[in-house]
Amino acid sequence: MTTxxxxxxxxxxxxxxxxxxxxxxxxxxLHQVHYLENVADTLQVCRAAEAGFHSWHKTKWTEKAxxxxxxxxxxxxxxxxxxxxxxxxxxxxxxxGFNVDGSVDQVQNYVGQLANxxxxxxxxxxxxxxxxxxxxxGVVLSISPWNAxxxxxxxxxxxxxxxxxxxxxxxxxxxSKIAYLLVKCFIDGGVPAETISLIxxxxxxxxxxxxxxxADPVVKKIxxxxxxxxxxxxxxxxxxxxxxxxxxxxxxxxxxxxEDVADLDKCVANTTWSAWSHRGQICMSxxxxxxxxxVFDEFVAKAKLVGAAMLKEDKxxxxxxxxxxxxxxxxxxLKDAVSKGAVSLLGASGNHASExxxxxxxxxxxxxxxxxxxxTETFGPVFFVxxxxxxxxxxxxxxxxxxxxxxxxxxxNHLRALEMAREIQSGGVHINSSTISDExxxxxxxxxxxxxxxxxxxxxxxxxxxxxxxxxxx
Numbered sequence: 357m358t359t360x361x362x363x364x365x366x367x368x369x370x371x372x373x374x375x376x377x378x379x380x381x382x383x384x385x386l387h388q389v390h391y392l393e394n395v396a397d398t399l400q401v402c403r404a405a406e407a408g409f410h411s412w413h414k415t416k417w418t419e420k421a422x423x424x425x426x427x428x429x430x431x432x433x434x435x436x437x438x439x440x441x442x443x444x445x446x447x448x449x450x451x452x453g454f455n456v457d458g459s460v461d462q463v464q465n466y467v468g469q470l471a472n473x474x475x476x477x478x479x480x481x482x483x484x485x486x487x488x489x490x491x492x493x494g495v496v497l498s499i500s501p502w503n504a505x506x507x508x509x510x511x512x513x514x515x516x517x518x519x520x521x522x523x524x525x526x527x528x529x530x531x532s533k534i535a536y537l538l539v540k541c542f543i544d545g546g547v548p549a550e551t552i553s554l555i556x557x558x559x560x561x562x563x564x565x566x567x568x569x570x571a572d573p574v575v576k577k578i579x580x581x582x583x584x585x586x587x588x589x590x591x592x593x594x595x596x597x598x599x600x601x602x603x604x605x606x607x608x609x610x611x612x613x614x615e616d617v618a619d620l621d622k623c624v625a626n627t628t629w630s631a632w633s634h635r636g637q638i639c640m641s642x643x644x645x646x647x648x649x650x651v652f653d654e655f656v657a658k659a660k661l662v663g664a665a666m667l668k669e670d671k672x673x674x675x676x677x678x679x680x681x682x683x684x685x686x687x688x689x690l691k692d693a694v695s696k697g698a699v700s701l702l703g704a705s706g707n708h709a710s711e712x713x714x715x716x717x718x719x720x721x722x723x724x725x726x727x728x729x730x731x732t733e734t735f736g737p738v739f740f741v742x743x744x745x746x747x748x749x750x751x752x753x754x755x756x757x758x759x760x761x762x763x764x765x766x767x768x769n770h771l772r773a774l775e776m777a778r779e780i781q782s783g784g785v786h787i788n789s790s791t792i793s794d795e796x797x798x799x800x801x802x803x804x805x806x807x808x809x810x811x812x813x814x815x816x817x818x819x820x821x822x823x824x825x826x827x828x829x830x
Contacts, residue, residue, distance in 0.1 A: 361389045361532045363556060364539050366404045367549020376558035378532055381446040381676040389532045391556045395564050401524060401553050402574040405495040408550030409522035413492055415548075417470045420518070424470075427545030428463040431456065434537060438506060441533045445502065448672040451634050455506030458796070459538070462510050462812075465796040466518045469814055483827040490821040492520030494576035497569050499590075501582045502530035502678060503637045507794070508581050509535050513542065513552065515816030516579070522551045524569065530678060532556055567593050575599065577820060581639075584733075584759075584805050602809030602819050604801055606733040607761030608643050609791040610754045612776070613655060614747070615648040618768035618788070624658040628666060630764070630790040631739035632717045635677060640762045640792045643734060645741045646750050652743045656701065656721060659741065663702045663719050673717055677736065683715055686736035689729040690718060698723045698740070731757065747776065755781045761806035762791040783807075 361378075362369040375388040392398065412420075431438070435456050442452030475489030498512035505528065516523050527535030539554040557565045569575050570593050579602040580590050587605040594601045611627050613620075630642040647655045667673060677683040694700060703718030717737035723730055729740065744750040754763060763782040767773040770787065777785035783802040786793050794800045794812075801810040809819050 361387045364554035389556045398568040402572045404550045405522040406574045411548045412551040413520045421470045423546040430541035430545045458507045459510040462796045485828040487826040495522045495574045497578045499526040499580045502528040505531035505534040516820040519817045519820035525554045603807035605807040608759040609762040610644040611764040613647040614767040615650045616768045617766045623766040632737040636737040642791045646744045660701045693727040693729045758805040760803035764791045
């Protein structure tokens with residue numbers, strides 16, 4: 357049954373006359389989603405958020421903690437509904453549950469941060485007393501994607517909210533119900549009605565809508581998780597208005613397998629899962645695997661066996677890609693690679709002319725730098741394996757990428773692996789574990805074209821605050 361997904365402004369559901377359709381990967385109509393009738397209506401949303409900021413900013417930290425604990429309970433109460441909303445848009449069952457449970461974990465971690473000192477006393481020769489205190493920015497525009505819709509929406513809301521800001525949530529047009537349910541949990545948990553708002557937009561109107569919000573003086577910062585291309589456009593718009601931006605963007609995440617890898621079976625299984633999990637639709641998914649020449653043949657042989665078993669046993673790999681545009685892009689990249697000499701160990705033959713979202717998970721070898729897939733993020737269940745000779749060359753190859761979100765090193769020499777991790781230009785390096793790693797207690801973000809700024813815990817709060825110096829003289 358088709359449902360209507362309203363906006364939320366001033367704590368109230370708002371059903372406008374304009375709607376767009378949201379479909380499942382199979383083409384089933386899921387929702388009719390309401391959006392602002394006029395791009396200029398952003399003014400109303402911003403004014404409500406401004407009032408909400410002043411209310412929330414003055415709320416005592418103990419009351420904020422109580423409210424956020426209530427929000428976590430509301431999410432747990434609606435877990436079945438939230439999981440179902442994930443499943444209907446093609447999220448695998450395990451990942452749907454992970455998104456909901458991870459959202460609760462984020463709330464609980466941020467509640468713990470509220471009790472921390474909001475400033476410090478500093479030495480001063482000119483003043484009797486000198487303080488540096490942390491202050492909220494004001495109103496934050498938060499834009500999150502559909503691929504991990506629970507966790508990514510929650511972190512885009514929680515960090516600015518815990519810092520004391522009001523939040524305008526721009527939902528993805530492919531996961532509107534999840535954003536709606538989460539914002540309702542915040543309001544039902546006791547967050548002041550005007551402090552959090554929810555807006556939707558069809559793709560063809562999103563750029564103009566976002567630009568209007570960025571241009572409004574009330575909006576003080578933007579946080580965006582999504583593609584590098586869209587992130588660059590948002591950063592350019594924000595730059596025109598001197599607005600700061602926090603961005604987590606695309607990645608061409610690498611795994612480096614050293615000659616002294618301790619457990620090659622575990623490494624191969626984890627690497628294949630890291631590439632194919634959620635059909636590669638995770639910004640942290642593995643796409644490149646650099647294997648030392650001494651273990652290359654063994655790795656490739658094991659990867660072929662592991663991949664074949666996963667294709668047979670893992671029902672999640674039978675799901676469709678969420679986005680038809682990305683599906684066709686992946687098929688193009690595979691066709692280009694195979695036509696130029698790449699070898700498909702499993703999956704792609706290079707003949708991908710169909711227009712549906714289906715795509716067979718693939719492992720490639722013989723990928724060279726003249727192939728587009730070598731440097732382009734696929735955002736699909738595809739990885740390629742390449743050979744390296746020296747550690748220095750492996751690190752140089754990883755660092756040559758325009759991206760720098762995640763990297764994994766598999767090695768039995770932990771001290772050497774730690775030294776390699778320090779040299780690799782990446783927001784996160786994980787030794788003997790997956791590139792897919794985002795824990796509520798650890799800083800998360802990228803470098804280079806993978807973005808800038810950090811989510812999670814105290815780093816997330818700092819991103820949505822400014823430091824104010826206060827002095828006192830006799």
